[in-house]
Amino acid sequence: MKEGILLCGHGSRKTAGVEEFKKLVEILKGRYSNTFEVDYGFLEFNHPLFEAAIERLYSKGIRTIYALPVILFAGAHAKNDIPYELNTIQSYYPDLKIKMGSPIGVNANVLDLAKKRIEETELILSDVDRKETCLVVVGRGTTDPDANSDVNKLMSMLWEGMGFGFATTAYSGTAYPSVEQSLNLVEKLGFKRIIVIPFFFFTGVLLDRIYAIVEEKNNSSSQEFIFTAPFGTDELILKAFDDRLDQVINGEGNMNCQLCKYRTQIIGFEQEVGKDQIGHHLNVKGVLFEEDEKVGEKKNSLGRSFKKLLGI
Numbered sequence: 001m002k003e004g005i006l007l008c009g010h011g012s013r014k015t016a017g018v019e020e021f022k023k024l025v026e027i028l029k030g031r032y033s034n035t036f037e038v039d040y041g042f043l044e045f046n047h048p049l050f051e052a053a054i055e056r057l058y059s060k061g062i063r064t065i066y067a068l069p070v071i072l073f074a075g076a077h078a079k080n081d082i083p084y085e086l087n088t089i090q091s092y093y094p095d096l097k098i099k100m101g102s103p104i105g106v107n108a109n110v111l112d113l114a115k116k117r118i119e120e121t122e123l124i125l126s127d128v129d130r131k132e133t134c135l136v137v138v139g140r141g142t143t144d145p146d147a148n149s150d151v152n153k154l155m156s157m158l159w160e161g162m163g164f165g166f167a168t169t170a171y172s173g174t175a176y177p178s179v180e181q182s183l184n185l186v187e188k189l190g191f192k193r194i195i196v197i198p199f200f201f202f203t204g205v206l207l208d209r210i211y212a213i214v215e216e217k218n219n220s221s222s223q224e225f226i227f228t229a230p231f232g233t234d235e236l237i238l239k240a241f242d243d244r245l246d247q248v249i250n251g252e253g254n255m256n257c258q259l260c261k262y263r264t265q266i267i268g269f270e271q272e273v274g275k276d277q278i279g280h281h282l283n284v285k286g287v288l289f290e291e292d293e294k295v296g297e298k299k300n301s302l303g304r305s306f307k308k309l310l311g312i
Helices: 015-032 050-059 076-090 108-123 145-162 179-187 205-220 235-249 301-310
Strands: 003-009 036-042 064-069 097-100 133-139 166-171 193-198 224-227 290-292 297-299
Touching (some): 015 235, 050 076, 064 076, 076 097, 108 145
Parallel strands (some): 064 097
Antiparallel strands (some): 290 297
16 A cells, blocks of 8 residues: 655745745655655644645555655654654544654754855855855754754864864854844954854745844955855655655664653753643644735734634
């Protein structure tokens, strides 16, 4: 019997980000469709939800589904929200088995792709020695220090492997330092050039904010601040998905639980150990946003209704 693949997206308020995710879906469908039935769903903001995608797969006779998170690092979405949703949906079907793979995480293909994006950016710039260049790696940022540490590990490997004068991290939300804080700090170090590489698949609200901060800094500073393109649908990302699919099929798709705040008493997060696995996206599941890209206004009467109903 043919098995299924569910590509688990987060969802975006920005139409362009959703369209780029769907482009990745189509590419992976072509890559896997000879062996698997491939579908996709979103955790929040967009349709279809995971439940609708799984119902479609089930109606086609699929009884084993490999769920691949289209997420780079294993924060709360990968450890809590997505498995909560999938476990809940699986309970509706007594003969359905859903096996969740790991996020991309620290992966040689991601490292190679980051190097590629940096080199592509350097090619269009004036010649500056890497020893006079600072690299800033920007992650999404989570409340999970284990996930944030993966960003730091990749940053360190790029720093040492490519020979930058200095490198550090920044986060687009939740974690410290923010992009603005990090750029203010590295500006004081006096490097001629600062290259900012966002570890993001696609464009979206957060990536637009990162680019705007970098551009503003470049305009106000005597130093050069430049950003790279996101990862997109590069072949190296596709190979990373190949790795994670192979792992989950062969029973090796395990996340790093050794330093997971839900399993181990991590300094400063002791109260998180044993926390119930409950999704926290219920108020925005499937809620669509219409974005006016000129002013960044979000019009969401349905979302406001949900929030009023939930008392938030």
